Amino acid sequence: MEQHRSHIYGVMAEFETPEQLVDAVEKTRAAGYHRIDAYTPFPVEGLSHAMGLKHNNVPLITLLGGLAGGLGGFYFQYWANVVSFPENIGGRPLNSWPAFIPVTFELTILGASLCAVFGMLALNRLPQPHHPVFNVGRFVHATSDRFYLCIEAHDPKFQVVDTVRFLQGLHPHHVTEVHDD
Amino acid sequence: MSAGQPPIDSPQIRRLTPVLGPGHTFGSVTDKISSIVLTRPTSLGWYIGFALSFGFTALMTIAIGWLFTKGVGIWGINIPIGWGFAIVNFVWWIGIGHAGTLISAILFLLNQKWRTSINRFAEAMTLFAVACAGIFPLIHTGRPWMAFYMFPYPSTMGVWPQFRSPLIWDVFAVSTYGTVSLIFWFVGLIPDLATLRDHATSKVKQIIYGMLALGWRGSVRHWHRYQSAYLLLAGLATPLVLSVHSVISFDFAVGIVPGWHTNIFPPYFVAGAIYSGFAMVLSIAIPLRKAYGLEDFITMRHLDNMAKVMLATGLIVAYGYFFEFFLSLYSGNKFDVFLVQQRLHGPYSHFYFALILCNILLPQSLWSYRLRHNVAFLFIMSLIVNTGMWLERFVIVVISLTRDFTPSAWGRYQPTFWDWATFTGTIGFFVMLLFLFVRVLPAISIAEMRELVAETAEEEK
Numbered sequence: 276m277e278q279h280r281s282h283i284y285g286v287m288a289e290f291e292t293p294e295q296l297v298d299a300v301e302k303t304r305a306a307g308y309h310r311i312d313a314y315t316p317f318p319v320e321g322l323s324h325a326m327g328l329k330h331n332n333v334p335l336i337t338l339l340g341g342l343a344g345g346l347g348g349f350y351f352q353y354w355a356n357v358v359s360f361p362e363n364i365g366g367r368p369l370n371s372w373p374a375f376i377p378v379t380f381e382l383t384i385l386g387a388s389l390c391a392v393f394g395m396l397a398l399n400r401l402p403q404p405h406h407p408v409f410n411v412g413r414f415v416h417a418t419s420d421r422f423y424l425c426i427e428a429h430d431p432k433f434q435v436v437d438t439v440r441f442l443q444g445l446h447p448h449h450v451t452e453v454h455d456d
Numbered sequence: 457m458s459a460g461q462p463p464i465d466s467p468q469i470r471r472l473t474p475v476l477g478p479g480h481t482f483g484s485v486t487d488k489i490s491s492i493v494l495t496r497p498t499s500l501g502w503y504i505g506f507a508l509s510f511g512f513t514a515l516m517t518i519a520i521g522w523l524f525t526k527g528v529g530i531w532g533i534n535i536p537i538g539w540g541f542a543i544v545n546f547v548w549w550i551g552i553g554h555a556g557t558l559i560s561a562i563l564f565l566l567n568q569k570w571r572t573s574i575n576r577f578a579e580a581m582t583l584f585a586v587a588c589a590g591i592f593p594l595i596h597t598g599r600p601w602m603a604f605y606m607f608p609y610p611s612t613m614g615v616w617p618q619f620r621s622p623l624i625w626d627v628f629a630v631s632t633y634g635t636v637s638l639i640f641w642f643v644g645l646i647p648d649l650a651t652l653r654d655h656a657t658s659k660v661k662q663i664i665y666g667m668l669a670l671g672w673r674g675s676v677r678h679w680h681r682y683q684s685a686y687l688l689l690a691g692l693a694t695p696l697v698l699s700v701h702s703v704i705s706f707d708f709a710v711g712i713v714p715g716w717h718t719n720i721f722p723p724y725f726v727a728g729a730i731y732s733g734f735a736m737v738l739s740i741a742i743p744l745r746k747a748y749g750l751e752d753f754i755t756m757r758h759l760d761n762m763a764k765v766m767l768a769t770g771l772i773v774a775y776g777y778f779f780e781f782f783l784s785l786y787s788g789n790k791f792d793v794f795l796v797q798q799r800l801h802g803p804y805s806h807f808y809f810a811l812i813l814c815n816i817l818l819p820q821s822l823w824s825y826r827l828r829h830n831v832a833f834l835f836i837m838s839l840i841v842n843t844g845m846w847l848e849r850f851v852i853v854v855i856s857l858t859r860d861f862t863p864s865a866w867g868r869y870q871p872t873f874w875d876w877a878t879f880t881g882t883i884g885f886f887v888m889l890l891f892l893f894v895r896v897l898p899a900i901s902i903a904e905m906r907e908l909v910a911e912t913a914e915e916e917k
Contacts, residue, residue, distance in 0.1 A: 293910060312675050312676065312677065313675070313676040314673055314674045314675055314676070315674050315676065315679065316482060316486070316647075316651070316674055316903065316906055317482075317647070317679075317903045317904070317906040317907045317910070318679040318680075318682070318683050318907065319676075319679075319910070320910075322676050322679075323676060323679070323680045326676050326677075328676070328677065328680045331680055331681045331684055333681050333684040333685050333688065334684060334688060337685075337688045337692075341692075351608065352619040355608060355616035355617075355619065356616065356618075356619055356620070359614070359616060360614065360615055360616050362618075371620055374619065374620035375619055375620075377622075377625040377628070377629065377699070377703055377706070378619055378624070378625055378628045380695075380699060381625075381628040381629050381632040381696075381699065381703075382628065382632070384632055384636060384692050384693075384695065384696045384699075385632045385635060385636065387688070387692050388635070388636045388639060388640075388689055388692050388693075389635075389639070391685045391688045391689055391692070392639045392642075392643055392685060392689070394685070395643075395681045395682060395684070395685035396670065398681050399675075399677070399678045399681055399682070401670045401671055401672065401678070402670035402671050403670070403671040404666065404667070404670075404671045405671065406671060406673055408673055409673070414673075415654035415655070416654075417654075417673065417674050418486075418647065418650045418651040418653075418654045418655075418672075418674060419482065419483060419486045419487075419651060419654065419655070420481065420482035420483035420486060420906075
């Protein structure tokens, strides 16, 4: 049994509708499984809540990117036009800050946007070309019309036979084991 | 409906016009949209259209090659009209791009469901329009191989770009706009690329789409962060799109040339940008839905809504024209008054009257429900508005520059063959990119269409 477990990533159940999946996720968590993941072809309303996902760090990273872009952008213009290469144009002040606002604004947006996208990808550990769930033949439907729930093997409550039986009790379309390779 | 069909424009029917045709499931929208890319054979029409647009792209490269050989003297520009077609076309193309961002970002924040089936190709249109726009200021610099001077880099000369100049603001605005539009578009594509990866039958396609999909597997944790990022990007793209055409209008408004030096320019440029952009979205959507049988996804409701946005922004533009006119006269400034006279009676007055006809008078027909629901009429109207907006840029650039302060500095502007070749060439380039796009990427967001199916099912319960 130990030998077999080292090769198994988890057990996966396939559902036909998003409502069934949300229901199944709630029941699975209530049954004490916590190392679980759900796979859907579009963001299902209420599923994040059922999974117990609360905040994520993408907004914070975006804010930091925006601040870095804006402050860095303004400081750079100040340094270039006041410190590094000052030009006296009709005696006007060197730090003509209103004229620096458009570039500061654009760089704020640029910094925030790049951080939102690359931050999201990094937190999601993407790109990741391979993942054990892709070993399941029917998983191609996860990007089309089916909804999946996977209980992972490193869950303390995980026992292949019991977990399969538990998932079958949720009336899925299909239950399969997910192998590491 | 047993008592016979109500008339087509009755309130009952209008309310029933859906954003999605009846009877669609998660699987059917997936198959229908992905089949355009994966299984549908390439039609003869596609080859003909592609060949034609490729021909114009070749003309563009020849025109640019000749320009690099001979210099900007091959164009009709002179002193005092140093800007000419290059800037007219630049402003026109950038404006067209704005509708894509408006649809993908602003309508997303406003939770408008009808944006779903048009946002993908509208964003693609934005990217391609920005690509066409970017060509013009670059080749207009005269020495395009020195274009990197516009970016701040530590040069051995120890100088920096002049950050107080609107032309440098432009560099940052347009390059930020291009970058943000690209990543916004790509983020939206990731789940669909995964769908194509999983539906592709040939190894090559599986590998290419698989690489582009970054290993997306639809995990709920991924969707959770994805939705945050998408919402934030929409929130960031909204002020960005309003800023870009404002910054471009500063190129004019900060100058002291009569007809440019006016503070109504930023809002009126933005409205004009959205106006021409929606016209271009219609010009693309109407042939696209016909060619690929997408009438269920791009319904009359979409065309009707886009026509209404066009009508509304057209009225804002008309308001801008009126106040531009009124303030020039009311100011009592003799150069401004003279410019108004030049627009009405000068050598380019026929451009001005054509502009009023295309942008203000003819689009008023869109008040009619029947005309808004006549697809052929809408297509023609969208081309008319695009022409009108191009004329607007021409009037602003050329009339002001030919008639500034001193009669001895007045001039005339006549575009040459190479001006036209470059302009029509970029149109060909734009169309060619669109042809390639509909062939290799899903022209409608599949993941968002599935969401729409789920929401529609919810509503029917």
